[in-house]
Amino acid sequence: MKRSGFIASTTVGFTRALSHALMSEEIARQRGLLQALDARVRVIGLFALVVAVTLSRRLAVVLALFVGAAILAVLSKVSLGTLAKRVWLVVLAFTGVIALPAMFVTPGDPIATFAGGLHITTQGLMTAALLIARVETAVTFTTVLILCTPWAHVLKALHSFRLPREVTTMLAMTHRYVFLLVETASQMFESRHSRTVGRLPRAEQRRMVARSAGVLLSKSIDLGNDVYLAMQARGFRGEVRILSDFSMKPRDYAGLLAFLCAGTLAIWMGR
Amino acid sequence: MHIPDGYLSPSTCATLYAGAIAGWYAALKQVRQVLLSRVVPMISVFAAFAFVVMMFNLPLPGGTTGHAIGVTISAIVLGPSGAILAISIALAIQALFFGDGGITTLGANCFNMAIVGSLVAYGSYRLISAGAGISSKRRIVAAAIAGYLAANASAFVAAIEFGVQPLWFHDAAGTPLYAPYPFHVALPAMMIGHLTFAGLAEALISAGLVAYLQVADPRLLQSTSGMAMSTEERAGAYLAASSPRRLWLGVALLMLLTPLGVLAIGKAWSEWSPAEFAAAGSRAQVAAAATMPTATSPAGMQRLTTLWTAPFPAYAPTFVRSATFGYLLSAMFGVGFLLALSLLAQRYLERRRTTRYFP
Numbered sequence: 001m002k003r004s005g006f007i008a009s010t011t012v013g014f015t016r017a018l019s020h021a022l023m024s025e026e027i028a029r030q031r032g033l034l035q036a037l038d039a040r041v042r043v044i045g046l047f048a049l050v051v052a053v054t055l056s057r058r059l060a061v062v063l064a065l066f067v068g069a070a071i072l073a074v075l076s077k078v079s080l081g082t083l084a085k086r087v088w089l090v091v092l093a094f095t096g097v098i099a100l101p102a103m104f105v106t107p108g109d110p111i112a113t114f115a116g117g118l119h120i121t122t123q124g125l126m127t128a129a130l131l132i133a134r135v136e137t138a139v140t141f142t143t144v145l146i147l148c149t150p151w152a153h154v155l156k157a158l159h160s161f162r163l164p165r166e167v168t169t170m171l172a173m174t175h176r177y178v179f180l181l182v183e184t185a186s187q188m189f190e191s192r193h194s195r196t197v198g199r200l201p202r203a204e205q206r207r208m209v210a211r212s213a214g215v216l217l218s219k220s221i222d223l224g225n226d227v228y229l230a231m232q233a234r235g236f237r238g239e240v241r242i243l244s245d246f247s248m249k250p251r252d253y254a255g256l257l258a259f260l261c262a263g264t265l266a267i268w269m270g271r
Numbered sequence: 272m273h274i275p276d277g278y279l280s281p282s283t284c285a286t287l288y289a290g291a292i293a294g295w296y297a298a299l300k301q302v303r304q305v306l307l308s309r310v311v312p313m314i315s316v317f318a319a320f321a322f323v324v325m326m327f328n329l330p331l332p333g334g335t336t337g338h339a340i341g342v343t344i345s346a347i348v349l350g351p352s353g354a355i356l357a358i359s360i361a362l363a364i365q366a367l368f369f370g371d372g373g374i375t376t377l378g379a380n381c382f383n384m385a386i387v388g389s390l391v392a393y394g395s396y397r398l399i400s401a402g403a404g405i406s407s408k409r410r411i412v413a414a415a416i417a418g419y420l421a422a423n424a425s426a427f428v429a430a431i432e433f434g435v436q437p438l439w440f441h442d443a444a445g446t447p448l449y450a451p452y453p454f455h456v457a458l459p460a461m462m463i464g465h466l467t468f469a470g471l472a473e474a475l476i477s478a479g480l481v482a483y484l485q486v487a488d489p490r491l492l493q494s495t496s497g498m499a500m501s502t503e504e505r506a507g508a509y510l511a512a513s514s515p516r517r518l519w520l521g522v523a524l525l526m527l528l529t530p531l532g533v534l535a536i537g538k539a540w541s542e543w544s545p546a547e548f549a550a551a552g553s554r555a556q557v558a559a560a561a562t563m564p565t566a567t568s569p570a571g572m573q574r575l576t577t578l579w580t581a582p583f584p585a586y587a588p589t590f591v592r593s594a595t596f597g598y599l600l601s602a603m604f605g606v607g608f609l610l611a612l613s614l615l616a617q618r619y620l621e622r623r624r625t626t627r628y629f630p
Contacts, residue, residue, distance in 0.1 A: 010326065134277035218487055227312040
């Protein structure tokens, strides 16, 4: 008997989000190259490299940056197997599907002709390769940053870049609520899954999702009200204070210089 | 619709970051006018709620599934400013913590989904539900239509961003450097999926949530209902409406800035007139921008240009000699015409509402 597949797939999505968070915390605690650097250096440095990836117009430069990203991952205790499974294959599947037709439809010099007048052009092949390489490299840098930096440190780094305090507070609170709500939603779906025998009609499935979203909304709003009262009880008046204990050491300056030099070199060579 | 890094050129990303920053600044300014300690947790839980709702797989007609953005219900409960912040925060966490959507394209994603989505959802919901009671069925229909329009408007803006990439960013050999598909491919590719599935998912979730709130917690629908509130309800509506005086100042400033248009060099893409096909200089511009024969103006264009003659051709009445003054006059006329229409519509809706409550 076929079970309601959409309930299972939604629950899998929730579990994946929770396992991602756990894995991120685990890797961030390890001793690696990036973990040893100040969080602000990591955020600025990897952002500079992502910008360099998007600015580079040469495939060779983007591929060199990809190799650099993989080396950085290994030195920061992020396994290449994890990256391949969670990033490279996913991006290849998603961007590959988008990039593939570009090989055929981009006007240019034909290099291979197929039946039905279809031909691959040099320009088409190059644009598809450039798009896939660029997305793979940028997502690798971002993932390495995410996996090696605890969320609280990312927030502190953003705060030190003069991001409004309300914004950093909202980012911090949302991050906490996300996991609470993901857990609540996961439990709701799991309990429904365990009660469901056979296949629900599609209209009933839609009603079920809308009702679950409604219940979750009510719970979210109750939570928001409770937090507001708790904050008021503790004397919160809208002023947010973040403990900032970052201090730059010589190795942080060296790291920042290395990131910026690599980014500038990539932009110059890839122009 | 979460655009990853690498699909948009750095200049497109920078421009859309600038647009998003303007939206965030305006939204934050409005939110700061009310009690921050009340607003911050509420926007945060809505951001978290939108994040989780994006993970709900909604079964759709045709055997497929889709997911909502959560922008419409945020705009309906929090208003446009709160929704802009809530959805932007959700997108930022998706990009910075889960790697879903790029860092360089975060501005673009927030512009498309949080800003355009919120404004379209809020505007269409208010327009369709004007005068309807809190428990009226029209509010459910309004939420569905608002959701459908918001998702499609966001997709449309994203399609435009994709479509300009091969036109503006390619190397000497013609290789597109970023998203490779021009408008005629990007637009249908994005819109077919959203007109059929993604828009439907947002419509169904928004309608379902409004129907749920009508029964479970109707006060949450009060703040953006446009209906009179008691003092207590007004205190509960944490996001105050913006000052109309500022809106008028903004409109006046935009009108005064319209002569900037005469400083623009060249002709806007695809706004060519038949006469411009005849002039050699303009023809070179057209040829540089399009891959179509430009020796003569297209026959269809020639035929259609005679159908309607604008009262102010080329943004200036025929009796005005100064282009700058003509632009200003056209702006004043256009804005005045739209304001008159809007005031008439508002008066009509108010009269209908008064008649309904006090027959």
